[in-house]
Amino acid sequence: MFMIKNVSKYLFGDVSKEVITEIPQGQLYLVRPLSPKGYSELIYKDAVASIRRTGQEFQYQLVIQRAYEEGEEELAEDDEDEGVDALDKDEKTFLLDQDLHFRSEKRSGGETILAWRDLSGDPGDLYEFVCDTSIQQEKIQTFLLAAIDCQYERKYRKSAQKATDPELREFYFDNEDAIPAASSVSPTKDDMPTSKESAERMAKDVKSPRKTNESTTTDVVSTSTAPPSAKSAPASGEVLTKQKAELHLFDFQTSTFILQDASVFAVVTDLGKWQYWLQITSSDGREWLGQQIVADINPVFNFEYLSAIFNHYTDDGSAYSWLLRFHDQATLENFQEGIMQALWEQLNEMKWAKVNEPDREYVFEAFNELTMDDVPEEAEEDEEDEEDEDTDGGQRSEHYDTDESEDDLDLHDSDGNVNSQLAVGTKHDRSFVIRGSKIGVFKHLPNRHLEFTTNISKVETPKGKLFRPNKVMLHSEDQNMVLQDDTNPNALYRMDLEYGKIIDEWKVHDDIPVTNFVPETKFAQQTSAQPFIGHSRNALFRIDPRVAGNKLVEAQLKQYVSKNDFSAAATTEKGHVAVASNKGDVRLFDRLGVNAKTHIPALGESIIGLDVSADGRWLLATCRTYLLLIDTLQKDGRYEGKLGFERSFAKDSKPQPRRLALTPSHVAQFQHETKAPLSFTPAKFNASPDNPETSIITSTGPFLVTWNLKKVVAGNKDPYQIKRYGDKVMADNFEFGSDKNVILALPNEVDMVSRKSFKKPTRESIAGPATRLSAGGLATPRRSGRQSHLRDEIVNSPY
Numbered sequence: 001m002f003m004i005k006n007v008s009k010y011l012f013g014d015v016s017k018e019v020i021t022e023i024p025q026g027q028l029y030l031v032r033p034l035s036p037k038g039y040s041e042l043i044y045k046d047a048v049a050s051i052r053r054t055g056q057e058f059q060y061q062l063v064i065q066r067a068y069e070e071g072e073e074e075l076a077e078d079d080e081d082e083g084v085d086a087l088d089k090d091e092k093t094f095l096l097d098q099d100l101h102f103r104s105e106k107r108s109g110g111e112t113i114l115a116w117r118d119l120s121g122d123p124g125d126l127y128e129f130v131c132d133t134s135i136q137q138e139k140i141q142t143f144l145l146a147a148i149d150c151q152y153e154r155k156y157r158k159s160a161q162k163a164t165d166p167e168l169r170e171f172y173f174d175n176e177d178a179i180p181a182a183s184s185v186s187p188t189k190d191d192m193p194t195s196k197e198s199a200e201r202m203a204k205d206v207k208s209p210r211k212t213n214e215s216t217t218t219d220v221v222s223t224s225t226a227p228p229s230a231k232s233a234p235a236s237g238e239v240l241t242k243q244k245a246e247l248h249l250f251d252f253q254t255s256t257f258i259l260q261d262a263s264v265f266a267v268v269t270d271l272g273k274w275q276y277w278l279q280i281t282s283s284d285g286r287e288w289l290g291q292q293i294v295a296d297i298n299p300v301f302n303f304e305y306l307s308a309i310f311n312h313y314t315d316d317g318s319a320y321s322w323l324l325r326f327h328d329q330a331t332l333e334n335f336q337e338g339i340m341q342a343l344w345e346q347l348n349e350m351k352w353a354k355v356n357e358p359d360r361e362y363v364f365e366a367f368n369e370l371t372m373d374d375v376p377e378e379a380e381e382d383e384e385d386e387e388d389e390d391t392d393g394g395q396r397s398e399h400y401d402t403d404e405s406e407d408d409l410d411l412h413d414s415d416g417n418v419n420s421q422l423a424v425g426t427k428h429d430r431s432f433v434i435r436g437s438k439i440g441v442f443k444h445l446p447n448r449h450l451e452f453t454t455n456i457s458k459v460e461t462p463k464g465k466l467f468r469p470n471k472v473m474l475h476s477e478d479q480n481m482v483l484q485d486d487t488n489p490n491a492l493y494r495m496d497l498e499y500g501k502i503i504d505e506w507k508v509h510d511d512i513p514v515t516n517f518v519p520e521t522k523f524a525q526q527t528s529a530q531p532f533i534g535h536s537r538n539a540l541f542r543i544d545p546r547v548a549g550n551k552l553v554e555a556q557l558k559q560y561v562s563k564n565d566f567s568a569a570a571t572t573e574k575g576h577v578a579v580a581s582n583k584g585d586v587r588l589f590d591r592l593g594v595n596a597k598t599h600i601p602a603l604g605e606s607i608i609g610l611d612v613s614a615d616g617r618w619l620l621a622t623c624r625t626y627l628l629l630i631d632t633l634q635k636d637g638r639y640e641g642k643l644g645f646e647r648s649f650a651k652d653s654k655p656q657p658r659r660l661a662l663t664p665s666h667v668a669q670f671q672h673e674t675k676a677p678l679s680f681t682p683a684k685f686n687a688s689p690d691n692p693e694t695s696i697i698t699s700t701g702p703f704l705v706t707w708n709l710k711k712v713v714a715g716n717k718d719p720y721q722i723k724r725y726g727d728k729v730m731a732d733n734f735e736f737g738s739d740k741n742v743i744l745a746l747p748n749e750v751d752m753v754s755r756k757s758f759k760k761p762t763r764e765s766i767a768g769p770a771t772r773l774s775a776g777g778l779a780t781p782r783r784s785g786r787q788s789h790l791r792d793e794i795v796n797s798p799y
Contacts, residue, residue, distance in 0.1 A: 020060070021146045022050035023114075023139060025132035028064050028092070029182035034124040040182045043092070049114065049129050051096065051146050054768025055702070055726030056673075058157045060150035061768060062094040062102070062116070064129060093764040094127075096150040099253050103173040104144055107181075112140050115179045119254050119763065128182045148172070225251045227260060228314045231290035233277045238270040241338025243331050247280060247288060250321035250665045252672060255763050257323045257665075264288060266324055268338040274349045276342035280324075289322065293342045295605050295625050296677055298664050301336050303329060308336065309664045319671035321664040340364060347584070347604030358654050359601040366603055366628065366657040418747035421469070422731035426525045426687075427478040432497075433731075433745050437468050439481075439500075440750070448741055448752045456500040459483065461493060473517060474525050475532070482517065482532070489513035494545070506545055509552040512536050512559075515566060517543065522573040522614045523689050533577060533592070535566045540579055542592050556592040568610035568621075568682070573689075576616050576645035580607035586621060588632065588644045598644035600630060600655055609682020613693045616643045618709075619655075620696060622683045627660035627698065629712060660696070660707055662720070662761070669766045674701045681732060685709070686739035695739035695755065699729035703766075704742060706758055721758035724768055725751075 028043040044066040052061045094100060100116040107113060110133050118125035131140055148171045149160035160168070227249055247264045248257040263283040271277055276293040291297070291312055299310040306329060312320045326332040340363060341352040352360075417436030424431050429444035430453075439456040460466045470486040481495040483502070490513050494504040508514050517534040519525050520542070524532070531544040534552070539559040543551050565582040572578075577589040584602030600619075609622035619630040632644035632655050639647035644655055662670070667678060683698035696707040704723040711719030725746060732744040735752065743752050759765040 018053050020051045020053065020150075021139075021143050022048060023129070023131055023135055023143055024048055025067075025135060027130045027132075029128045029130065030118065030121075031126045031128055031180050031182050032122065032124070033126075033180050034122065042182075043127075047129070049131075049143070051143065051150060055724070056768055058153040059768055060096045060154065061764060062096050062100075062147065064092045064094075064127075066090045092127075093759075093762075095764045095767045096147060096154060097253075098151050098155055098171060100151075101173045101176060102147050102151070102171075103176055103179070104140070105179045112137070113179050113182075114140075114143075126179065128179065130182065225249060225253065225258075225320070227288065228312075228318065228320060230280075230287035232287060233269060233271075233279050233290055235271050236269070237272055237277075240268040240270055240276075240341055241334050242267045243326065243335040243338075245327075245331070245335070246325040248323040248325065250323070250668060252669060252763070255665070257321075261286070261288060264324075266335060268293065268335075268342050270342065270345075274346050276346050278339070278342075280322075293339065293346060295343065295347060295623075297343075298625055298661055298667055298678075299339055299343070300661065300664060301332065303332065306332050308332065308339070310339075311664045311667050313671075313677075317671070317675050319668040321668035336364070344604050348602065355601075358652055362601055362654045362657060363603055366659040419730050419745040419750065421472055422733055422743065422745045423472050423474050423481070424733045424736055424743055425474060425478045426523065426736045430478065431743050431750070432472070432474070432481065433750055434469055434472060437466050441497075442750060444735060444752070448754055450743070450750060450752045452750075454500070456495075459495070460502065461485070462502060462505055471516065473519070473532070475519075476528050476530065477526065484514060484517075489515075492517065492543070492551075504545070506543070506551045507549075508534065508543055509550050512539055512541070512552065514543075516569055518569045518571055521571050521575045522612070522687070524571075526689070533569060533571060535569055535579060537565050538563060540566070540569070540577065540589070540592060558589075558593050558595075567607055570610045570612040570619075572612055572616035572645065573614040574616065576612075576643075578610055578612050578619055578645075580610045580621055582606040584623070586610070586619065586630070590645050597646065597648050598632070598655070600644075603628065603657075603659070608680075609684075611682075611684050613685060614687070614689070615692070616645050618685070618693065620683055620685060622680050622698065624680060625661065625678045627680065627683050627696070627707075629658040629660055629696075631656045631658075658712060660712065660720075662705070666761045666766070669761075669763065670701065670703065673767055676701050680705075681729065684733050686734040688737045690737075695734070697732055697734055697742055699732050699744070701728055702726065704729055704732060704744060704753075704758065706742070706755055720761070722761050722765060723753065723758045724765065 026047055026049060027045055028047045029040050030043055031040045033039065044064065046067045048065045048067050050063045050065070052063050054061055094116065096102070099119060102114070102116040105113045105115065112131045112135070114129040114131065115126050118127055148168055149163075151171045152160040152163055152168055243266050245264055245266055246259065247261045249260050250256070251258050261282050264280050265283070267279045267281070269277045269279065278289070278291055278293050278297075279287070280289040281287055289312055296313060297310045299308060301308050306326045308324045308326070310322055312322055314320075324335070326335065344355070344363060345352055355363075417438070419433050419435050421434035422431060423434075431442045431444065431450070433440040433442065437459045439459060440452065441454045441456070443451040443453045445451050458466060459469055467485040467487065469483040471484040473482045474480075475482050475494070479497060481497055483493045483495060485491075485493070490508055490510065492506045492508060492514060493502045494506065495502045513536050514534045515536050517532055520529055520532050530546055531542055531553075534541055534543045539557060541558070542553040542556040544553050545551055547553065566579050567582045568580045570578050575591070577592065578586055579589070579596075580586045581602075584604055584607055586600040586607070587596035588598040588600070589596050603623075605623035605625065607621045607623055607628075611620040612618065617631065617633050619628075619632060621628040621630070634640055634642050634644070634647065634649060634653070635656075637650045637653060649655065662678070671677060678700050681699045683696055685693040686695045686697075687693070694709050696709060696712075698705050702725045704725070705720055706722075707720045708716075725744075727746045727748075730745045730747060732742060735741040735743055740755055741752050742755055744750070
């Protein structure tokens with residue numbers, strides 16, 4: 001045991017090392033002893049196994065990376081898509097948890113096998129890593145001991161260095177059945193299922209349930225995620241709907257929904273004062289769940305599988321994901337109407353009965369899983385070949401000195417400021433990060449490098465008053481920056497970025513404050529155009545710095561008497577304007593100073609961000625818990641082929657919405673890891689005057705999230721991927737002109753990362769690893785002879 005502890009101290013002592021230990025050569029198989037899919041599958045014929053730290057204390061990952069022979073990777077690139085799925089083909093990650101039953105076995109032929117459960121597969125499925133015979137047994141034993149320590153630390157959330165042999169014994173699985181032998185067969189394309197796919201397979205099984213004895217069911221439930229204690233409804237009220245269903249709970253360990261009760265009643269009640277309650281009770285009287293109906297329940301209705309999935313939050317912040325399976329479509333529709341009525345009335349404080357039929361249909365469509373018509377015929381994304389090796393595209397600042405440790409850099413201001421905003425240049429390869437009353441300037445270099453070039457240390461008015469900009473916008477070919485001081489909302493400031501100094505104060509209007517401002521057209525920032533668009537809570541107008549006196553152009557002012565509470569705006573390449581509100585609705589204008597051509601009704605949540613495709617077809621609205629993608633093209637009627645910016649939709653027709661939300665099970669896993677609710681940053685399309693939009697980027701907490709627009713429009717399941725960091729993502733955007741790279745600001749660091757490094761949401765990718773910016777990251781290993789080389793892929797700058 002003394003030897004084991006010495007090994008543990010040696011491996012875990014240096015926390016700056018991301019890789020704790022590795023086995024440099026072997027083969028990875030997926031063995032399915034009981035599956036009709038085939039007995040075994042060779043995943044990687046040459047691979048490296050490693051144990052990595054994540055950004056969370058006491059959390060570790062088992063990582064299997066594909067290794068290439070010389071020239072093999074180049075040939076593979078010709079056969080594989082170079083999109084965001086590429087990395088999944090070269091790396092598989094597993095959270096080191098006791099449920100893996102990680103163990104080893106030495107075969108008579110001399111090979112040592114490492115095996116662990118496939119938690120996303122069928123019962124009995126195993127991953128097997130066959131260590132190359134050239135690997136020394138001492139190295140394999142060190143790897144096994146490290147894996148045991150990792151599992152201990154995850155379960156007990158303390159260091160394993162003082163753990164005794166009996167305490168570690170529970171993580172030995174020597175008494176398991178013999179590891180089945182893997183045979184070399186050609187791999188088939190069978191990606192690990194997402195939690196949503198698992199739910200759908202479960203729903204299929206429920207449709208024709210198999211008879212199982214009670215003891216089997218009890219055993220499954222007892223080892224799975226336990227349901228929380230249920231609350232009772234705080235008061236009686238009007239019942240909006242009461243429907244019978246089956247109840248399933250999402251299990252974090254297996255990433256599947258597990259049947260809890262075959263017969264429950266789901267009741268939605270109006271408690272009064274715009275408060276609503278969902279209560280789920282068994283036919284025998286057991287209370288399963290009671291909670292208020294609010295936006296965070298994130299409901300999704302799937303009519304193909306007659307199911308409704310939603311989230312449930314307990315008082316301690318824990319999140320659970322439940323699935324109700326209904327007998328027929330009419331029952332599901334009745335439940336959906338009750339939930340949507342309650343949710344809409346709670347958010348809008350207005351009775352559902354007052355909403356007209358087209359607006360109701362619009363709301364229902366947004367929460368259904370639908371496929372959009374008229375998928376744009378776009379060429380497949382041609383990913384440029386990117387060099388695998390980092391190249392020094394220019395001199396780095398001291399922040400990039402790879403000889404320095406993180407402790408050598410002062411990443412925190414003494415005044416407590418953090419990075420808050422990001423402005424990505426459109427004319428020159430520069431990004432600007434706002435931090436209190438400072439602005440950091442970063443140059444974009446080849447191969448996803450950022451170089452810190454300068455710091456504008458004082459943002460102050462022409463009169464010398466220091467302030468913290470609450471909004472910024474690059475202007476006039478990126479030579480200027482427009483800034484706002486929230487203590488002076490009726491004025492804006494112009495900073496000359498060449499000198500790093502504010503040189504003009506623009507008084508916009510005596511009585512109309514500026515809530516937000518955007519470019520006059522989608523790509524106006526690339527030109528020397530001076531005017532831009534502004535809005536207050538109740539007015540939309542043009543701002544022209546060239547006019548004398550107040551800069552608001554009175555002839556192009558549209559002011560509303562009612563309180564619209566405008567919150568965000570965006571413009572198309574032609575200068576059409578979209579304006580959203582905190583009420584959740586959107587107005588489309590073909591020009592300023594007139595009434596909106598189209599009014600898109602609210603789903604309920606406030607809209608905090610708005611973007612629009614250059615051609616005006618696609619609107620992208622950001623709410624706190626979901627995004628909304630709206631097709632403004634009219635498909636029929638008098639103005640078929642026209643956009644909602646140009647002509648109004650018919651009274652009985654509305655734009656087709658698509659609600660982009662994380663699946664409830666992913667939301668529950670996010671909150672299970674972060675203990676924080678969803679809160680998206682304003683989502684953005686990739687922007688280029690030469691190419692159409694293809695991707696969407698946003699973030700919530702420590703997660704970057706990207707959607708593939710083509711997959712969304714085609715109705716693909718789970719068309720999003722994620723990347724986790726060790727801290728909250730404060731702001732993010734694509735590098736201008738492409739969707740290949742994403743620039744982001746963390747509280748104390750700035751990074752540029754390839755979108756190819758994003759992964760499908762799984763238990764492992766949600767748990768980590770959180771990217772270590774200063775230490776770089778790991779990419780696909782190459783093999784030359786018997787050596788494996790791991791390269792540093794992620795380049796960044798603390799700021």
